[in-house]
Amino acid sequence: MTKHSIDFSYFLESLETFENLLHAETQAIAAKHLDTIEEIIDRKDEGLRLLLDSKGKLGNHGDEASMANEMVEQVLDLQEKNAESFRRLFERQFKLSRGEDTEEKPREKKMRRAYLKSSQENLPRFDS
Numbered sequence: 001m002t003k004h005s006i007d008f009s010y011f012l013e014s015l016e017t018f019e020n021l022l023h024a025e026t027q028a029i030a031a032k033h034l035d036t037i038e039e040i041i042d043r044k045d046e047g048l049r050l051l052l053d054s055k056g057k058l059g060n061h062g063d064e065a066s067m068a069n070e071m072v073e074q075v076l077d078l079q080e081k082n083a084e085s086f087r088r089l090f091e092r093q094f095k096l097s098r099g100e101d102t103e104e105k106p107r108e109k110k111m112r113r114a115y116l117k118s119s120q121e122n123l124p125r126f127d128s
Contacts, residue, residue: 004058004064007054007057007058008058008064008068010054010057011051011054011055011057011058011068013054014047014050014051014053014054014055015051015054015068015071015072015075017047017050017051018044018047018048018050018051018075019075019078021040021043021044021047022044022075022078022079022082023078024036024040025037025040025041025044025082026078026081026082026085028040029082029085029086029089030085032089032093034093037086051072051075055068055072
């Protein structure tokens with residue numbers, strides 16, 4: 001096995017590890033597990049450092065370098081999506097903590113409106 005193929009294997013392993021962390025982060029954000037998100041962010045910092053270091057060792061070896069660049073771009077796109085999802089979660093949690101927003105689901109809103117509307121229509125009117 002050549003040094004180049006060892007470097008590329010290490011890159012692929014680093015990439016896979018980082019991608020797995022991103023998927024775990026996606027799930028933690030969806031589940032609103034802030035402690036888990038914090039742990040993953042710490043692990044991602046190290047994972048990203050290793051990934052970029054391993055990519056740097058590849059140099060410019062034609063197709064493999066091009067493929068590596070594409071793979072890194074895909075992973076960074078996932079990172080951007082996670083950052084946006086986390087931003088929305090953080091904003092929602094901040095609003096909830098200040099009592100500015102509720103986590104009422106669209107279905108719950110419709111039911112509330114339906115019941116309030118129908119109950120108000122059924123109330124007797126008292127005209128003065």
